[in-house]
Amino acid sequence: MNNDREELLKIALAGAIGEFSTNRAAILELAFASGGQEAVQKLESEYDVLRDAYFEILKRQLDRNNHLYGQLIKAANEEVENLKTSIKQVNNINDIIQLISTVINLVGRILIVLGI
Amino acid sequence: MKYVIKITVFLFMVSCGSAKVAELGSETAKKGEEVSQRAIDLYRSLSKQSEIEKAQRDRVKILTNPNPASMTIPDTKPQDFSEQIEKRIIAYRQLLEAYEYFEQLTDKKYSEKTEELGGALQESYNALEQLPDLPDEAASKLGSLLKKITEASQAKKIKEHSLVFHHLTEVYHILWEKEKAIWNAYLDRVYDDYIAELNTVKSQRYDAKKILELYDFPYSDEAVIILFYRLEQREKIVAHKKELVEQLNDVGEMLQELSTAHEKLAEKKITVSDILQALKEIENLLKDE
Numbered sequence: 001m002n003n004d005r006e007e008l009l010k011i012a013l014a015g016a017i018g019e020f021s022t023n024r025a026a027i028l029e030l031a032f033a034s035g036g037q038e039a040v041q042k043l044e045s046e047y048d049v050l051r052d053a054y055f056e057i058l059k060r061q062l063d064r065n066n067h068l069y070g071q072l073i074k075a076a077n078e079e080v081e082n083l084k085t086s087i088k089q090v091n092n093i094n095d096i097i098q099l100i101s102t103v104i105n106l107v108g109r110i111l112i113v114l115g116i
Numbered sequence: 117m118k119y120v121i122k123i124t125v126f127l128f129m130v131s132c133g134s135a136k137v138a139e140l141g142s143e144t145a146k147k148g149e150e151v152s153q154r155a156i157d158l159y160r161s162l163s164k165q166s167e168i169e170k171a172q173r174d175r176v177k178i179l180t181n182p183n184p185a186s187m188t189i190p191d192t193k194p195q196d197f198s199e200q201i202e203k204r205i206i207a208y209r210q211l212l213e214a215y216e217y218f219e220q221l222t223d224k225k226y227s228e229k230t231e232e233l234g235g236a237l238q239e240s241y242n243a244l245e246q247l248p249d250l251p252d253e254a255a256s257k258l259g260s261l262l263k264k265i266t267e268a269s270q271a272k273k274i275k276e277h278s279l280v281f282h283h284l285t286e287v288y289h290i291l292w293e294k295e296k297a298i299w300n301a302y303l304d305r306v307y308d309d310y311i312a313e314l315n316t317v318k319s320q321r322y323d324a325k326k327i328l329e330l331y332d333f334p335y336s337d338e339a340v341i342i343l344f345y346r347l348e349q350r351e352k353i354v355a356h357k358k359e360l361v362e363q364l365n366d367v368g369e370m371l372q373e374l375s376t377a378h379e380k381l382a383e384k385k386i387t388v389s390d391i392l393q394a395l396k397e398i399e400n401l402l403k404d405e
Contacts, residue, residue: 014301021309025180025316031184040187044177048192054305055195061298062200068291069207072284076210079280083217085275090226093266097233104237 006057013054020047117258134264134271137381138222140391141274145219147398148228148281151370152212154402155292156205162299163201169306170194176313185204187295191364195375197302211288218281222274230266271397282378289371296364311350322346366401373397 022025085116156335173192199401238258327345335341376392380387 010301014305017305017309018312021264021312022314023316024176024313025182025318026181029182037183037186040183042182044190048173052193052195053306055197055302058298059197059200062197062295065291065295066200066203067152068287069203072207072287072291073210073282074216076207079214079277079284080210080217082280083277084213084222086277087217087221090221090266091269093262093269094226094229094233097230097237097262101233101237102165 006060010054010057013050013057017047017050020050026084133386134267136388137274137386138224138227138267140377140381140386140388141278141396142219142222143395144160144278144374144391145215145222145283147370147377147395147402148215148285148374149212149219150402151367151374151398152208152215154363154368154370155208157211157365158360159201159205159208161360161363162302163198165302165306166196167193168197172306172310176310176317179317180313207288211284213280214284218277221270221363226270227263231259231263234262237262278378279382282375282382283380285371285375289368291376292368292371292396296368299364300361303357303360307353308312311353314346314349314353319343362404366404370398370401373401 028040028043031043035042170192174190177190177192178184178187235258319339319342322342322345324341327333327341330350331345333341333344335344373394377391377398380390380394
């Protein structure tokens with residue numbers, strides 16, 4: 001079903017649901033008068049089917065975007081990995097300074113041992 | 117010496133901007149975390165609508181049945197949107213995680229640690245008796261100079277990632293706005309239909325005496341008491357729906373402001389006021405709950 005037709009169906013369903021909702025009790029009274037509780041239950045079931053159809057359209061419309069969410073999840077996940085790398089790189093400066101300090105300390109000890 | 121002064125001045129200028137970038141980046145990251153969490157919370161609220169809708173439908177079927185004594189207990193099939201909602205919650209959880217790492221990137225601890233290590237480096241060097249100690253001026257500036265290098269490198273990274281977040285939040289925002297109409301249609305069905313159907317319930321189905329046990333209405337006319345009760349019920353339902361609709365609008369606006377803040381933060385020369393304005397908008401919307 002193309003999107004325009006789906007939208008038209010959605011509008012039609014919303015209209016029918018709205019019409020029933022605003023006259024619910026009166027419609028059910030008429031059904032009861034003509035066919036008792038059985039007719040009321042049948043009408044309720046039909047109304048439920050209308051609502052189910054409407055909600056099904058909404059679900060379908062949401063489902064159509066699922067692949068985009070899949071891409072977003074992937075993109076956000078990649079960004080997490082890139083951020084981890086960047087955090088490591090920023091911290092690398094500290095690792096280098098720490099390494100230089102260690103080397104200088106080592107050189108100092110060697111000089112002491114050698115008595116230079 | 118001339119070059120050292122020039123480099124120091126240059127680094128000082130870069131550093132002032134860099135520290136601000138880190139500060140604004142940190143604020144943006146925190147707001148990003150809050151907005152992501154707000155979106156997740158809203159999806160959780162939407163997932164609860166299925167149960168609410170089922171309960172309302174069952175209730176209204178009893179209240180509008182012409183002869184409830186002969187009806188079977190209603191058991192309306194719930195409208196399950198959990199599959200759709202779960203996918204979206206995962207996407208916002210992933211965004212939240214990305215913001216947590218972005219906040220880490222903006223942390224001052226890296227440059228502060230550099231300054232600290234700069235001091236240790238100088239002490240190690242001075243401890244070498246065979247070498248002349250660093251001149252006092254150089255020694256006092258070594259730590260802060262190294263700190264500025266880290267700040268500049270950190271600011272560069274923050275800007276790069278901010279650009280990615282700008283594009284990312286832009287797509288999140290577009291999708292949010294696109295789906296807002298669908299969720300609004302869903303809420304219309306859940307709440308507007310319930311209100312309309314409750315309006316059709318006959319007044320005889322209500323007991324004014326019972327209502328007065330629950331509410332303190334200053335009226336004696338039973339019809340008035342029942343009407344006031346019905347008004348009260350309707351207002352509650354309207355308020356509940358309104359809260360969800362406003363949250364749907366707010367999250368959309370916040371995502372847009374987040375995207376703007378990131379865009380401004382990624383610019384070569386940042387306009388602090390623009391970023392602060394976007395963050396302020398988000399703060400106000402977060403308070404609106």
